[in-house]
Amino acid sequence: MKNRLAFLLAAGALAAPAFAGDLDYNIYGTIMTFVDNVKTADATKPAAAAPNALVLAGAFTGVNDPNRMRITSGTSNIGFKGAYKVTEDLSLTWQYESAIDVDSKDTSATNVLGGRNKGIGVASKTFGTVLVGSWDTPYKVSILMTGALRGLDPFDASLVGNPGFGSMATVTDSGPASSKNDACFNRRQGNSIQYWSPTVSGFNAKVLYSVNEQKTPTDNSAVQTSPTVISALLTYKISTLTLALGYEEHNDYFGLSQFGAASGAVGTVGSATNQSSKDTALALAAYYVIPTTGTRLVLHCEQLKYHNDDTVSGNIDEFKRNSIFFSAQQTFGAHKVWVNYGQASKGEVSRVSGVGTTSTDGLGAKQYSLNYAYALGKKADFFASYYTVKNDKAATYSCFPPPMNPTTGGPTAVKPGADTTGLGIGILYTF
Secondary structure (H helix, E strand, O other): OOOHHHHHHHHHHHHOOHHOOEEEEEEEEEEEEEEEEEEEEOOHHHHHHOOOOOOHHHHHHOOOOOOOEEEOOOOOEEEEEEEEEEOOEEEEEEEEEEEEOOOOOOOOOOOOOOOOOOOOOEOOOOOOEEEEEEEEOOOHHHHHHHHHHHOOOOOOOOOOOOOOOOOOOOOEEEEOOHHHHHHOEEEEEEEEEEOOOEEEEEEEEEEEOOOOOOOOOOOOOHHHHOEEEEEEEEEEEEEOEEEEEEEEEEOOHHHHOOOOOOOOOOOOOOOOOEEEEEEEEEEEEEEEEOOOOOOOOEEEEEEEEEEEOOOOOOOOOEEEEEEEEEEEEEOOOOOOEEEEEEEOOEEEEEEEHHHHOOOOOOOOEEEEEEEEEOOOOOEEEEEEEEEEEEEOOOOOOOOOOOOEEOOOOEEEOOOOOOOOOOOOEEEEEEO
16 A cells, blocks of 8 residues: 555656646666576585585485576666755655566566665755665665676676575565575665765765664563664775775674574574574675776675574574675677676584584585677667576575576575576666
């Protein structure tokens, strides 16, 4: 009901000529369709599975997804945004964006009214912008900046912002979902307040706080949790070089509890033995354009750390891993080519009191892609991509969108050790 009401209010504002002199607004969007052939191969067979602290022995099946054709809509969307000028320096701004689906059978896009960036805020050229709503976190912006195709390369940075273990590459949530989404740092976060500073001497800052709307009650049988998200991004631009430092913190999201380890390996959310959690992400990134050639180079380094305040001897209480992403992008008139490479380490695990195996063997992965785009004018591109994610024997990283479940039509996690490979062509139009 809330989404429908907000949509009607936005549509009413567009239709009311009485506001024409005060309200600056427009309709915008992205339509993308991609046709590819995708498969997984080399999933680890049960007999080849080595002991691993974070992967159940039963997860090793050796089952691969068959070679198949598919059509996906990626980040297709339509939105309404505008500003109401209050003074020469102060405006009321708003935006309401929804995902759209070019292919009616495509469930990779969540076609929920208002399911993408939406909010209302106050903007000042002098003091910056304050925004309330559901929006990409500042940390996610550092990942979005890696893209080569009008910021919408669907095959870049597949190993960034998520720890694997079948977690989604990007999620939209307003709080903990008691799912693998809780481990994701590539987020569109609801229940949030953001501040975007003006750019001063090349420096720009973005800060987000997502409130604890899902705070649980206190009684004699349960521990109170107070879920919050803090996210920040500091960028510095000088000439054609941009440097970025990103940080995000999830309190009481219990991302580690969603990894799927053996029963008892991770404390239960809200139990007396696992009263709170703190998951963090730290990113250092550089984006540089070589002035003489126009070549754009991207380097993104990241550390994810998941920590549960568990007290039971032998339970896993922490996992951390590093990743690196590199992209080289070159434009020749209307033509653009770029290559991507990413690598995630196997990470490290600790257990309460140091009891039990801490092996993370096989949890690393690599990602490669080779891409080409031809600009069909200023607002449209034809593109082609060959991409692959190569998992070590216990890892379950996937590309975006991940392979589809033939029964449900929805995305499915790849099996441990399975490598995803795809080749396809697409069209991207922005308006």
